[in-house]
Amino acid sequence: MDEFNLGSVDLQQRQNQIRHKTDGLSSSTLVLRRGQAFTVLMIHEGRPFDPLKEKLIFRIVLGPLFVEVPVTRLAQPSLNQWSAALERSIPDPTGPHALWVSLSSPASASVGVYTLQLRIETCFSVRTHLLGQFTLLCNPWCQADSVFLQSEDLRTEYVKSDIGLLFKGSPGNMVSRPWSFDQYEKGILDICMKLLQLSPQYQADMRKDLQNRSDPVYIGRVISAMVNSNDDKGVLMGNWSGDYSGGVNPSKWSGSADILRKWAETQFEPVKYGQCWVFAAVMCTVMRVLGVPTRVVTNFNSAHDTNSNLVIEEYYTEMGEKLSIGRDSIWNFHMWVESWMKRPDLGRGYDGWQVLDPTPQERSGEMFRCGPAAVKAIYEKKVDAQYDVPFVYAEVNADVHRMIVRDRKILSTRVDKRSVGALISTKRPGSMSMLDITSEYKTEQDDSTVHALSANARGGEGATGRVAPQGLAVSLQLLKAPVVGENISFIVVIANKVAVPKLLRKHVNAQNKEYNRNPTGSFWEAHHDVKIGPKETVSIKHEISFKEYMLKEAGEDSLVNLAVVIEDVKSEERVLASEEFNIRSPSLDIQVQNEYVVVNTQQVATVTFTNPFSIVVSGELTVACSGLREKVQTRLTIPPRETMRKAIYFTPGMAGAKMLYASLVLMNPPTVLHGFETITVQAS
Template identity: 75%
Template sequence: MAAPRVLKVRTIDLQRVQNQTRHRTEGLSSSTLVLRRGQAFTMTVNYDGRPFDPLKEQLIFRIVSGPLFVEAPVSVSRQPSLTQWTAVLEKCILNPTGHRALSVSLSSPASAPIGAYTLQLRGQTRLSVTTYFLGQVTLLCNPWCPADSVFLQSEDLRTEYVMSDIGLLFKGSPGNIVSRPWSFDQYEKGILDICMKLLQESPQHQADMGKDLLNRSSPVYISRVISAMVNSNDDKGVLMGKWSGDYKDGVNPSQWTGSADILRMWAETQFSPVKYGQCWVFAAVMCTVMRALGIPTRVVTNFNSAHDTDGNMVIEEYYNEKGEKLSMSRDSIWNFHVWVESWMKRPDLGRGYDGWQVLDPTPQERSAGMFRCGPAAVKAIYEQRVDAQYDVPFVYAEVNADVCTMIIRNGMVLSTSIDKRRVGALISTKRPGSMSMQNITSEYKTEDDGDTCRGSLADVAGRSVICHSQRQSAIFMDSKGVEVSLQLLKAPVVGENISFNVIITNTEAAQKLLKKHVNAQNKEYNRNPTGSFWESHDDVKIGPKETVTMKHEIFFKEYMLKETEEDSLVNLAVVIEDVKTQERVLASEEFNIRTPSLNIQIQNEVSVIINTPQVATVIFTNPFSFAVRGELTVSGSGLLEEKAQMRITIQPRETTKKPVSFTPRMAGAKMLSANLVLENPPTILHGFKTINVQAS
């Protein structure tokens, strides 16, 4: 009697469209089938010969990742498992042509390591074995699966934090917030495969491939690897940071509008660092990678973010008696700092710390030897659990450090004040389903975190406080003679003058002679300012219990920028000196000068339909008293195949209207964004329009 022959496989259909729709990965561009873990997918095995008989032969799937593999025998009765790979025979089919087919359902565990897998099928009888190569799949985390450690309950939040490819980044200062459009681009061609490359090129993978692949079951591990790989400081990471000076050998960080250009440039240059990034660019690229990998992620801005280099939870600031801020401390307050939060379980921290975790790819300090930060549980930051992994003390200081301000002369401290309110003044993110801001400060800190003396610098100047500094500790007695504050009269805009008041109050019943020093310095968002560009010095006589208001104006030509920026920042300070007692009080204000914005209008806004040509018009009125020239770029993921670019010149006070044609190729909420880089004044203008594309 002839031995039973193994069935002869002719073709395999991995049912890409149906599987990717069911796994919510349609639109993600990859050379492989893209699936989510913890969920079954089906395939059809077409073969020749007699019907499949599970008693006489075995079919075994082998799922291979690097040096690791698992096997899953095809069963006719088993239920899919959430803890191991299983293969179940759904049905046997006889085609009209006489060819036979098997429909098989393969399930991955909800804790399977994410990454690329090769699928093989082995048919074996007692006497023979035949192996077939079926293709490759990419496995992602699954926030729809309750057993996955990134499971997120709400469909609206999954739509926003995993599926959405448009975002708003918040910059500027708490009193003058600038919203900046960003395209996360996770659906752009080839981007998912590049995101996977970050895992492949990581030092962890290079050092021990097998260990790295096993560890990729944990989003805590994945997020630490990605946090380090988004910056190029220790590895073949994506972005090189640069915070000042000349960007000519790269791209000015303010000119990026989306993640795809950056990730493609990194991949196309054999993983050379892309020049240049700043905090919002690092965070936005990390958000793209995490969303592509299936980990719910949002971009967060902390206004007045402390960078505490010595870990004493105090930021020291020094001014001279003329009101000029001095660069004497390594500590600094970033006007804003942008990081991401990702949603995951934290079994390593015990109960209560699941949920949002801070991750910061901007290279500031090392964490276990590499420039990365997090995941730090937001709940642990709120509860001041500074013993919890990872990097909770650093993030806690970013939102809660005290600010100790000293006026000094010849190394001697003349007066001091403590401010417990300034740091972490506002923590914000984009509101789900809308292009507006959501205030999440209360998730990080209670109203009275470390609160012992509140108020502005002017109120606390000269109180009895102890300021811990590496240089000196000093105690100063009460001085209630004079109070001073600064008041901006309107939100500053590029091209207009900056108008502000200095308000001085004599709190005593005797006339005073005062010296007033006002000083304005340009600054970058992440460090102390450099030299002054404007100052004013006066003598002031003030009567008993009198309040005087003195108006000042800084002209546009005095603050005009040398380097191209989208928002210039100014540190404004006033020092009031009592001539008789030589006591001094200080008030300071840091603010950004906004650029005018571009307006985008859509011809038929209510009926934007997939695959139907449309026209958008970019509108800009030149607010300057001189002609401006520059380059306008319009982009939109899922709307424009290529960016539209054009040179434009606009006469003083003239309005220009530039039409741009586009054809939407994806349904859902999409965004057109416009960038205008002006040469003179050297500044970058932004505008955006969200478009709801309807299916045909």
């Protein structure tokens, strides 16, 4: 037999994916990283391969784009173009022959699902074979790739790790809650690729979109818009109303896989509902799947400056009640992601972490998305740098003008330059603790710079009226970090700075609030007359009972706006102090029985919770683990002040550093509790 006849082709899925560090990612295709060679094994019959008698030409197809790559004997892998080289040919005198070919993609190849074809040309015939598909991802291990990250520890954390912590609450009472990014769960990679394919950019101009997918800056903008459903067939619908009927309360999500699968299973109907941490966590999953190093970041006291004047104006009544006036607001916390990439479009010095925010707040290029805004550009106040640097700069730097008003007249104004962007945090690599990254975004506040940046936009508008009197100082101090089920204890401290006695009126007001907007009506208030001597300081203690602040809708954290207005009866001057804080939910404790946890072997964990309430509580406990085959759910009823210990059996399906996490959704009082334990699952 003198003919070269191709028998079968093996894309060497397991070996290639281990070399490309994509093992564990679940896809219907071979999964590869760009800028790196992969091996194809071809079994053929007839005579051994002779490059003088037949040409082997690979055709690599991405939508309407394709490239033809002839197999050569001595080709060096190229980082700039596709190449194919004969690795070795093993003739077998008694049977089929084996041919190994090494294919290399450029480090700037487009991310997408490719089709691989082979054309065999001889003097007498041309035959074409369909070899299969492969998914090509970014490659942070390849120095020529624009997402290259130097440190292996950081690549492990920001690309490979599927466990995370999200930081919520307030800087003084921060809550860390677990999140499972789930990038290794079955089908998740294919769903993430579908997300690119359903984007308006792909639908409008497939060829242009596929060409642009070589650039992580472009990919980041597409994903930022596609994680929310405001302009497209995006993944999540936002809801901050407090009414989550017809969907899932955002506080109940604990991982990305459930959300992405639900989106795919409903033929890409938006999943209900998301809030900022859900949007950010899902985006982190998608970007890590695509090979772009990504982390979730929390900005505490995040300014939403709608008119770009770098000033947030807050209004209070004389009784200390905060008013919902104006479109500007301060979110107690706000989450976005940072992705690591080069920024050749910005010139030198702006490579590295870039802010991307999928929460639909403001339009960027006619779509609800934000970024990538270079963190370095935000730090350097380079507000002309694309994309959306001024918006993010304001989120971490705006001034707050707090005004007491009566009949639309400003009675007093106090300027706060420190509360916005008070703490910017993310999970510390290799640890389940918080890393403070505030100094990457901002220096100690430089008043002259901020005012220079904001003066033109402000145009002279803003606060007018008398400043707070110099003769009085007032502050609020929580006596302990508030916990759901306990009373809130605090003191009002009033200092008379002058050598004459004063008669004062004290108005204290507490309002429940959502983390992303101004509070509505008051749930507690106290009003008293206070006599204070010359140069005297007095402390007045108050308590707010659990019954008075209990929320009606289940959430992870109750948030409270507490304010006090002190009025000098004689001069009618007023001074305001305010504090916003979260009331931490009790946490669940998880203990894994075996220190040595083995994959595919049943394990037992004990979940412990002490009911701090004076009533019987009931709810549903859910325990899950990244790589766990299915969640464990059980209903519980716990008498007042009693401790529940519940044994949970689970079987981890994947080796590596994993997180066992639990949530308990209580009906009465309505609250969501969380707990987690990290485990190292050994291969069997």
